Amino acid sequence: MKSIAQQLGVTVSTVSRALQDHPRIGLRTRERVHELAEQWGYVPNSTAINLKRKRTFNIGVVLPFLTEQFFSMAISGIEDVAIGEGYSVLLMQSRNDYERERIAISTFIKHGVDGIIVSLASETHNNDHFSTVNNHGLPIVFFDRVARNLPNSCVYADLTEVTTEAVDYLFRRGIDRIALLNGPGTLQATDERLTGYLTALASRGVPVNQAYLKNLDLSRDNTIRAMNELLELPEPPRAVLAFHDYIALDAMQVCRERGLVINQDIFFVSYSNLSFCAYLEQPPIASIEQFPYEMGRKAAEFVIATISDPAATERQINVIRPALTIRPEWRIDQ
Amino acid sequence: MKSIAQQLGVTVSTVSRALQDHPRIGLRTRERVHELAEQWGYVPNSTAINLKRKRTFNIGVVLPFLTEQFFSMAISGIEDVAIGEGYSVLLMQSRNDYERERIAISTFIKHGVDGIIVSLASETHNNDHFSTVNNHGLPIVFFDRVARNLPNSCVYADLTEVTTEAVDYLFRRGIDRIALLNGPGTLQATDERLTGYLTALASRGVPVNQAYLKNLDLSRDNTIRAMNELLELPEPPRAVLAFHDYIALDAMQVCRERGLVINQDIFFVSYSNLSFCAYLEQPPIASIEQFPYEMGRKAAEFVIATISDPAATERQINVIRPALTIRPEWRIDQ
DNA sequence: CTGTTAGCGCGTTCAT
């Protein structure tokens, strides 16, 4: 800007205004400035602009694993609305580790993002790092794996009802020994699955078999051990509700190794409805679609709205309606 | 900083120095400053610092799809070294679209990143947007899908030899009608696969059947059509080398729908070696591991090195050695 | 219409 000002014999401010197409600027001046800017390949220094605007137009995203398709789809949603609103996306994976999540958050605030979107690490057991952010007045929105007891906006799928629906569907198929490979107790979604499950049983008067209920830490070993325990029960389950598709895959492999035939000796229903399941010869008979892309979009819309109007501090909660997706060949004709 | 300076009755400069543990500063002053900083929850404004340093400590990454595990693993590598060196990662997906890629690049330079890492969109047919970056003196490194005719550093897996090895392996299994579901001609890796394939055939004196060679645009429909064409040949192939695992999955499904039994009537070898293949009942008998995490790391190391020392403009090229990974049950005992 | 001045938050030389 300085050089082009000199070259034209005007001030930097004039150039600045010309570049912004300020109304009260000499038409000729404006044209010449634009010309030279083009010619010199002038690119405005956003750091300087941001310093003035007190904004970075960055939004930070912390989530467990990008290798899980659920999250990579969610981030596509985030990315799409962020770009649309002139923001860029800063990314960090927590890998389900509390410490990494903390570091990610503090990196973001040091780095000066305008807002943060989080999907909790499964190992996160306290929320001090988030409270810090809140005290900083930095907008933060949770999605999918939302934090309890935190007054932030969030978007998630309430799995209670759809879980009841899923269990009910299994009942209608004549299956009543149903195990639940649930997640860690730190997640709200774990409660929802359990509640939905218990509701379904209660409404049919089926007694709860505690041995069928497992809380996993989402590690592979843990899943394998739990599935083995289920199969060694005197009355092993005939169906398994798995925390998500990846858990189902591991669990199904355990079954196969023990000589069970999937979708014959034992059935699976899982959460996420990821695309690769379609390629399995014997996929879960149903999966619960949680619309991650939409969740990402909503979460991004929330942060950006809060950034744009910090006054409106009211908590926004968006509950996505998940859908029980039964594979065509396993649908029950009404 | 201002408020804490006032409260202590000193200048902002003093505070600044105290915070940096400047040697020649009053020990008492330093302590008190740190104290107050802690208490007030002072966070240095990185935008201002960056403005001075003329750096943003952001590096931008453009790649086709995060939903492809290959790329999400690569970005983990990038992320790990970036964080280690104090950088943050800005993300954008091109979705294999040229226009989106262009926008991503220009967003990054507007946004003022310190360096860019790119894996090309399959539809990218010209490199003007990258030339612009080069003229700007902004470091840019390509990984995996590298650009031809561009003088930038890059890291990729040379697939020529390993492809020869793969074809040779099929020959040794007694299979000689081998199709190649290759990628778009814009990618260097497409050439490599072809060259490796042809070399293997030549060394055995096997004639080339042009009908077995297909160039895909990586869309699902296109893959399905190509696979159907192969199967309708008078002499359909007995093995298929697929551009990557996702292509293999689609192609395998076509086979299954036509009543073929995978790993009996027809065999697959593919590239990427993604984890979910392990869950298929009949996975490709071999896959070529390209070590995406390592590629990501190397790419990040390159950009950061160039950022730190812009003088050293010499082009760096790192060729990763891919590995033919044959599933245990299909290994040929030597 | 355009120049002057001030300031965003911080680092840094030059004095003292």
Add this chain to the structure above:
DNA sequence: ATGAACGCGCTAACAG
């Protein structure tokens, strides 16, 4: 050991 002053690149309120 600390203060004063300047500048990073750009915007904007205040003069003319």
